Amino acid sequence: MTPTPSDTPEESLGRFSRAADTASTEVIRTYSTSFGLATRLLGERHRQHIRNIYAMVRIADEIVDGVAAQAGLDPSAQEASLASYVSATHRAMQAGYSTDLVLHAFARTARECGIGEDLTQPFFDSMGADIADSTDFTAYDADAHERYVYGSAEVVGLMCLRVFLRDEQRTAREQEILTHGARQLGAAFQNVNFLRDLADDTDRLQRGYLGGADRLTDADRDAWVRTITTQLDDAARSIPLLPKDARAAVRSAHALFGALTRRIAKTPAAALYQRRVRVPDPVKALLAARSVLVTSLERDR
Numbered sequence: 001m002t003p004t005p006s007d008t009p010e011e012s013l014g015r016f017s018r019a020a021d022t023a024s025t026e027v028i029r030t031y032s033t034s035f036g037l038a039t040r041l042l043g044e045r046h047r048q049h050i051r052n053i054y055a056m057v058r059i060a061d062e063i064v065d066g067v068a069a070q071a072g073l074d075p076s077a078q079e080a081s082l083a084s085y086v087s088a089t090h091r092a093m094q095a096g097y098s099t100d101l102v103l104h105a106f107a108r109t110a111r112e113c114g115i116g117e118d119l120t121q122p123f124f125d126s127m128g129a130d131i132a133d134s135t136d137f138t139a140y141d142a143d144a145h146e147r148y149v150y151g152s153a154e155v156v157g158l159m160c161l162r163v164f165l166r167d168e169q170r171t172a173r174e175q176e177i178l179t180h181g182a183r184q185l186g187a188a189f190q191n192v193n194f195l196r197d198l199a200d201d202t203d204r205l206q207r208g209y210l211g212g213a214d215r216l217t218d219a220d221r222d223a224w225v226r227t228i229t230t231q232l233d234d235a236a237r238s239i240p241l242l243p244k245d246a247r248a249a250v251r252s253a254h255a256l257f258g259a260l261t262r263r264i265a266k267t268p269a270a271a272l273y274q275r276r277v278r279v280p281d282p283v284k285a286l287l288a289a290r291s292v293l294v295t296s297l298e299r300d301r
Contacts (some may be wrong), residue, residue, distance in 0.1 A: 020105035024055035038253045043245025049109040049163040054060040058105040064130040115164045119155045139208040157186030181238020188231035212243030223268045252291035
């Protein structure tokens with residue numbers, strides 16, 4: 001299909017970009033109802049940008065977390081697939097265009113919001129670390145865990161922060177608090193998911209993100225719950241410094257992961273290897289409503 005004679009180049013690009021945004025939104029709808037709910041609480045100027053970030057990182061994660069393997073790709077082919085995706089992402093960021101709709105949407109967000117390879121490359125490095133022969137159990141020590149969490153989650157928080165602050169002015173001290181909060185929130189989200197996904201990570205993916213090959217004890221679970229609680233507390237202190245049209249969504253996501261943490265704390269470690277802890281949908285809705293109410297009572301920045 002070619003553009004109609006009345007189409008200007010700007011109109012053609014605009015139509016393509018709208019299709020790209022739709023593709024990114026569909027990725028969220030397919031993979032995460034919770035994240036989809038949180039993005040609906042964002043102000044319109046942020047909403048699509050955050051969806052575009054999520055879609056890009058979701059697809060990269062799927063390359064290394066089983067989809068490529070299930071399609072018949074061996075580890076070498078998975079590495080090639082990820083490398084191709086990395087190159088395509090960075091080319092799109094440089095050009096502001098890609099034939100891949102999700103990468104086109106992400107590139108527009110990256111260019112508008114100042115997201116560079118200083119954030120995307122660490123993310124891709126962590127994704128690459130997940131590609132391994134499934135017969136070999138990969139155990140992460142403390143240093144490896146820290147590096148992995150920074151690349152896989154903290155930089156995603158920093159990408160979102162660049163979206164939220166692109167039209168904002170903050171003091172150096174406020175920027176420092178916000179940066180720390182974004183990293184801590186990303187780390188908390190990742191650590192909670194490690195605890196929720198113990199069975200799949202250990203048995204199918206052969207990875208021990210939270211320590212060695214031995215299964216976690218209740219004492220190990222308690223130690224990780226304390227770490228996550230500290231990270232969530234640090235992140236909470238930064239939320240009032242965000243633009244008001246970003247706070248309800250971040251506060252809602254923070255509340256959801258706080259609720260997950262409390263449920264995990266009450267779940268025997270052995271049971272975490274048998275079932276994934278969840279928060280019921282009515283509770284999610286209540287947490288979101290409370291977040292909107294609290295934010296509505298705060299002053300604008």
